[in-house]
Amino acid sequence: MTVWDRPEPPTRPVPLDRERIVSAAIALADEGGLEAVSLRKVAARLDAGPMRLYGYISAKEELFDLMMDEVNAEILPEERPADWREALRVLAHRTRRAALRHEWLADLLGGRPSLGPNGLAVAEATLSALDGLADIDTVMRAVETVSAYFTGAIRREIANLRAERATGLSKRDWQRASGPYMTRMLATGRFPALTKAVYDGTEVDAEESFATGLEWVLDAVAAQLGRPPA
Amino acid sequence: MTVWDRPEPPTRPVPLDRERIVSAAIALADEGGLEAVSLRKVAARLDAGPMRLYGYISAKEELFDLMMDEVNAEILPEERPADWREALRVLAHRTRRAALRHEWLADLLGGRPSLGPNGLAVAEATLSALDGLADIDTVMRAVETVSAYFTGAIRREIANLRAERATGLSKRDWQRASGPYMTRMLATGRFPALTKAVYDGTEVDAEESFATGLEWVLDAVAAQLGRPPA
DNA sequence: TCCCCGTCAATACAGTGTATCGGCATGAGA
DNA sequence: TCTCATGCCGATACACTGTATTGACGGGGA
Missing domain, CATH: 1.10.357.10 (Tetracycline Repressor, domain 2)
Structure with a gap:
């Protein structure tokens, strides 16, 4: 295992915010339905660990609330x-x-x-x-x-x-x-x-x-x- | 380990039918909501192994369908x-x-x-x-x-x-x-x-x-x- | 009496939400 | 500039889920 084999250490964690999280979750849900939305998969889409999400939501249900609110924005005439x-x-x-x-x-x-x-x-x-x-x-x-x-x-x-x-x-x-x-x-x-x-x-x-x-x-x-x- | 220590072998498996399964599921749901209904818990209430249920339903969703139909009977005037x-x-x-x-x-x-x-x-x-x-x-x-x-x-x-x-x-x-x-x-x-x-x-x-x-x-x-x- | 087949339980697996913990990078204070 | 503390992030861990697979055991037919 030479240096050349080893990849560089990961860059600083990708910056996150609720918007990014929610749109990743929505993308997942659009593709595979609500049941395809797991915290692990959402986090993976954002190159983050699952636990990171708990800084932005305190339970999965809250993610659904955020998703709902996001489509409410689409609904608003x-x-x-x-x-x-x-x-x-x-x-x-x-x-x-x-x-x-x-x-x-x-x-x-x-x-x-x-x-x-x-x-x-x-x-x-x-x-x-x-x-x-x-x-x-x-x-x-x-x-x-x-x-x-x-x-x-x-x-x-x-x-x-x-x-x-x-x-x-x-x-x-x-x-x-x-x-x-x-x-x-x-x-x-x-x-x-x-x-x-x-x-x-x-x-x-x-x-x-x-x-x-x-x-x-x-x-x-x-x-x-x-x-x-x- | 004498005979006296060992319990008798379990009796024949308790007979099961959809009605029993559904009412166990409903009882569980009444107590703890839908999310409290797991195949394992339903089966446990009936002194059966979880896999036994798959003889009566082919997926958990079908259990919900049966539960729904059961309350439809209550609804019917x-x-x-x-x-x-x-x-x-x-x-x-x-x-x-x-x-x-x-x-x-x-x-x-x-x-x-x-x-x-x-x-x-x-x-x-x-x-x-x-x-x-x-x-x-x-x-x-x-x-x-x-x-x-x-x-x-x-x-x-x-x-x-x-x-x-x-x-x-x-x-x-x-x-x-x-x-x-x-x-x-x-x-x-x-x-x-x-x-x-x-x-x-x-x-x-x-x-x-x-x-x-x-x-x-x-x-x-x-x-x-x-x-x-x- | 023997065998076969159907039934049931145990095991296994991949995945879930979330609590906990350990380390590291960053920023403050000297 | 060095040191220390702090806060964040990822890894690990746990309890639990639905379901596929396997293996044993029992009763019914030959």
Whole structure:
């Protein structure tokens, strides 16, 4: 083992900050889902030891919080939309598109309160869109209702998407013919309404379905806003 | 080492079935959350080796599917409610109460398609409640919208509940005074609407808030059902 | 009676989050 | 400029995870 064989000692540790850590984690998650995010792998991407990360976060969960906040920045619309309805609509659609870019977001959505700076900014944007249109409590209820809807809808959409990817079949094809289990269950006759839905329902575009439900909910909110406070 | 020292050989392996496995898993999850469910611990509760479980499930995820289906049985109403609105309302509230009994349900809700027998029965119950009141596609959209709402709302409620438990403070108390971070953020003046909401909003009962949003969504569905098919 | 096969437990492995510890480089004080 | 202390970083360690593999042992069929 001559000097020439031995590599130079490592340079000073590469400088780190939360931003770098979070974007490494997001890259990992984009490639392999949330479960592909391990502190060791994140650290490895940054040429650092795993323990180094504990200077920036105190547990893995906090890394997820940071990731969430980072996509909240993507979600935040750049300009303030014209009216409240457009504001909520844009927010919902931007969240959905973010989830399609980062599917792991579906696993995190609604899982913990989003209190990071960008999460608060999103909350502010939505609340301010409705500000003054009704009493505060109605406004909060409206925001919560709309966001409960799109959180749930996005989660389901991604769940279906994953299932389709795993089976290689669209949901309806799978239900209709290819799944022996499903065929058998429907054949029992115990699920007539479901059977009808599976066979007679039109296969609709996920985005359209999302948008339709969203408009319904927005209609409901509109009805409430146009009502004098109780 | 005489005979007397040596214990008798173990009796024949305790009989196992999915039901036993699932209820052990649920018990574990009820006590310590989803992350407390490990195949080793489930097996230990049943006096079995971990590998034994692989005769009944082929991966841990499937155990979660079985757990989900088991609570779907709790959710299924015992009798068919009078009208569609009551049916959807009951379903939503029963799901919520199941999630309060089994908080880990919030982590699973909407995460994967529920195709177990009880999941299908729930789907059947909701679809049949709306059967004939509109064309199939509208009906499906209605079911999906309502369930997206309550899925999201339940997840948020449980998330808040956990956060409150972790900090020992109600959400509003925490936001208002006790969290140095939150106080600082609100003090920046960048979140006026949010600040107003935090300080002027009434602290409402979670169930009431859930119910209110649900009624709004049901109103929206009612409006669509009363409309002739496009 | 013997053998085969299916079932179950033990072992093994690669990977996880995180606590602890030891050393080294850096910056302050003399 | 030398010395010492301090704080950071990596290595090591630990308890635990899901799951593949292996090997023994028992009951059922020939």
